[in-house]
Amino acid sequence: MAARADRIVLVLPSLERGGGERVLLQLAGLFLTAGREVHVVTLIGGGALRSLVPAGVTLHELIDGGDPPKGLALAWKAYPRLISLVRKTKPHAVLSTMTGTNLLAVLACKRARVRIRLVLREAASLVNAKGFLKRQAMRWLYGLADGIVAVSAGVAQDLRKLGLPHDRIHVIRNPVDVERLRYLAEVGPSLSRHVDESYVATLGRLAEQKDHATLLHAYAASALRASHRLVIVGEGEEHEKLLWLVKELGLTDRVEFTGAMDNPYHVLANAKLHVLSSRWEGYPNVLLEALALGVPVVSTDCPHGPREILDDGRYGRLVPVADCAILARAMDAELKQPASGVDAVLATHRPQVVASRYLALLDGGVGEEQS
Numbered sequence: 001m002a003a004r005a006d007r008i009v010l011v012l013p014s015l016e017r018g019g020g021e022r023v024l025l026q027l028a029g030l031f032l033t034a035g036r037e038v039h040v041v042t043l044i045g046g047g048a049l050r051s052l053v054p055a056g057v058t059l060h061e062l063i064d065g066g067d068p069p070k071g072l073a074l075a076w077k078a079y080p081r082l083i084s085l086v087r088k089t090k091p092h093a094v095l096s097t098m099t100g101t102n103l104l105a106v107l108a109c110k111r112a113r114v115r116i117r118l119v120l121r122e123a124a125s126l127v128n129a130k131g132f133l134k135r136q137a138m139r140w141l142y143g144l145a146d147g148i149v150a151v152s153a154g155v156a157q158d159l160r161k162l163g164l165p166h167d168r169i170h171v172i173r174n175p176v177d178v179e180r181l182r183y184l185a186e187v188g189p190s191l192s193r194h195v196d197e198s199y200v201a202t203l204g205r206l207a208e209q210k211d212h213a214t215l216l217h218a219y220a221a222s223a224l225r226a227s228h229r230l231v232i233v234g235e236g237e238e239h240e241k242l243l244w245l246v247k248e249l250g251l252t253d254r255v256e257f258t259g260a261m262d263n264p265y266h267v268l269a270n271a272k273l274h275v276l277s278s279r280w281e282g283y284p285n286v287l288l289e290a291l292a293l294g295v296p297v298v299s300t301d302c303p304h305g306p307r308e309i310l311d312d313g314r315y316g317r318l319v320p321v322a323d324c325a326i327l328a329r330a331m332d333a334e335l336k337q338p339a340s341g342v343d344a345v346l347a348t349h350r351p352q353v354v355a356s357r358y359l360a361l362l363d364g365g366v367g368e369e370q371s
Helices: 019-033 071-089 099-112 132-144 153-161 178-187 212-221 239-248 265-269 285-292 324-336 343-347 351-362
Strands: 007-012 037-044 058-063 093-097 117-122 147-150 169-171 199-203 229-233 255-259 273-276 297-300 317-319
Touching (some): 007 019, 058 071, 093 099, 099 132, 117 132, 117 351, 153 169, 178 285, 199 212, 212 229, 239 255, 273 285, 285 343
Parallel strands (some): 117 147
């Protein structure tokens, strides 16, 4: 019989805005409700999501968030501190997320020489992980973990291709708390201007992965350009490049960049359509969040997640990656005839269901059927 993990440590890189960070904080609260002692460990302190750490959860910040080191320097500094913390807290189970943090957690837990059940959560598609050393490190260190959570069947397939033990890979999809989303949508800030205009929205970091350039070209070619503004929520390294593209396409008075938002759900809930134009994903929660708020969606059929979430296009249109012409037509079509019947897909992502699967795995059982 599996031993119950009464003390659980969750390890993540920081509490800056991000899907993985929000998921682990949500799980922390659910584990606490289930009667477990919960510790959240961040490599870097501070962060916009720090206030979301549930009351009753112990927060440990390994490095001051003022001017933290990056890359290998961060890992080198955090490594001995994580070892010390593991030895001090003596958890029954450790759950880590994000690839770099996962690799560090494996090394620290093995070096601590404390008997721990170690589970790694992998949320990223490895399609773009071309680095040989990274793949070799994952192949070696992930193989030392007791369990590996893949957030989608596609990510699980990527992990299998690394040669990791199939019986340790478990698909557990992300939780979506529909009631909390609706509450956040009620209390969240609205757009600063043009509040009465209809708009299409996209939420996501302004990065190459999200391919906002294709979205802008599609929007420029679509019929909805005349009837709906385009609102882009997020910040990132592509911001200046995208501003120039907006100007080049003659969209300056039609596109609004809001920057990052701690609570973007009022903006999302009032959109007429949400578009995900990514080149790759792991399991994009924003599609589920849009469906939970009653917002129609269009997404690229990128690896991995959109096809699984939208049930092969049943709950929203899927389009090829980087094809602005097809994306433009799909946006127009989805506005005219949105998909319906999304309750079934939302039910499988209920937070309590997801948390019970994680706890089963952390306790030494099987969180979900191996994929």
